[in-house]
Amino acid sequence: MITTDLSGRIALVTGGAQGLGEATAHALAAAGANVAVADVQDGRGSKVASSLGTSHAFVHLDVTDDASWDAAIAETMQQLGGLDVVVNNAGLEVTDLIVDLDAAKAMRMIEVNVIGTALGIKHAFRAMQPGGAAGHGGVVVNIASVAATIAFPSIALYSASKSAIDRLTRVAAMESGQLGYGVRVNCVYPGLVANEMGIGLANDVARLGLFASVEEAVTAVVGRTPSGRLATAEDIADAVVFLASDRSKFVNGIGLPVDGGMGM
Numbered sequence: 001m002i003t004t005d006l007s008g009r010i011a012l013v014t015g016g017a018q019g020l021g022e023a024t025a026h027a028l029a030a031a032g033a034n035v036a037v038a039d040v041q042d043g044r045g046s047k048v049a050s051s052l053g054t055s056h057a058f059v060h061l062d063v064t065d066d067a068s069w070d071a072a073i074a075e076t077m078q079q080l081g082g083l084d085v086v087v088n089n090a091g092l093e094v095t096d097l098i099v100d101l102d103a104a105k106a107m108r109m110i111e112v113n114v115i116g117t118a119l120g121i122k123h124a125f126r127a128m129q130p131g132g133a134a135g136h137g138g139v140v141v142n143i144a145s146v147a148a149t150i151a152f153p154s155i156a157l158y159s160a161s162k163s164a165i166d167r168l169t170r171v172a173a174m175e176s177g178q179l180g181y182g183v184r185v186n187c188v189y190p191g192l193v194a195n196e197m198g199i200g201l202a203n204d205v206a207r208l209g210l211f212a213s214v215e216e217a218v219t220a221v222v223g224r225t226p227s228g229r230l231a232t233a234e235d236i237a238d239a240v241v242f243l244a245s246d247r248s249k250f251v252n253g254i255g256l257p258v259d260g261g262m263g264m
Ligand SMILES: NC(=O)c1ccc[n+]([C@@H]2O[C@H](COP(=O)([O-])OP(=O)(O)OC[C@H]3O[C@@H](n4cnc5c(N)ncnc54)[C@H](O)[C@@H]3O)[C@@H](O)[C@H]2O)c1
Pocket: 014, 015, 016, 017, 018, 019, 020, 021, 038, 039, 040, 041, 061, 062, 063, 064, 089, 090, 091, 092, 093, 112, 116, 143, 144, 145, 146, 189, 190, 191, 192, 193, 194, 195, 196, 197, 198
């Protein structure tokens, strides 16, 4: 029987020290996977890994650094004994009107969101393809955003970085298929979650005068969402578990909206 049971699978979650990555690490572990929590935040990341139990690990990872990826994959292989799932979740959000664009801040966001995700796909492919360190094929899930599917003022560059993840996902799935890597690649478009990043955005759009207050900004988002609420981190984590599992075994190269219907 095909289930969402991930027993015996090894999953690495980037940006796993907090927010959506932390919730995803918990959901994957609850589904039976052994999880490597990968993040630049060593203290918080280690606490998340410990909270999952003994058959999980923290690995230090800066997603923008090739050598850091090499080390994190090697550490995961050594501590957990394989690699079947990579969730490219680490991301930054910078809010700016286009007329106020700060190139340095935008470049760093693109470096983390786009190059970091691309390097994650690269190292997942290298490890999971036949002859790789893990070698059994597997699954990559990239975390894009509803921002890739709507036009929301003040997040032009963030939206562009998430649209780039969408295209990366589709080309990666094609390369994997054509070159026989045996790795499915999909992405998720999460709706707004009321966490540090999500409420940070609501604060920013109120500060910029696009909405009269933080509450009005949140109400506007909910008003454009058929399901009538913001997303939760668990909503997103559940979708990642589905895409990581054999339940989605013929789902490849897609972007899955998990946004209550807000996206178009
Ligand atoms: N929060 C939302 O409303 C929302 C909505 C849609 C999409 N997303 C996306 O979901 C993902 C997670 O968002 P979140 O809300 O949990 O954000 P968050 O800021 O709470 O967590 C991001 C995590 O990524 C880590 N990180 C940042 N740069 C890194 C790097 N170079 N290498 C490794 N780790 C790094 C941080 O240390 C942190 O633990 C992001 O890609 C974000 O764009 C979030």
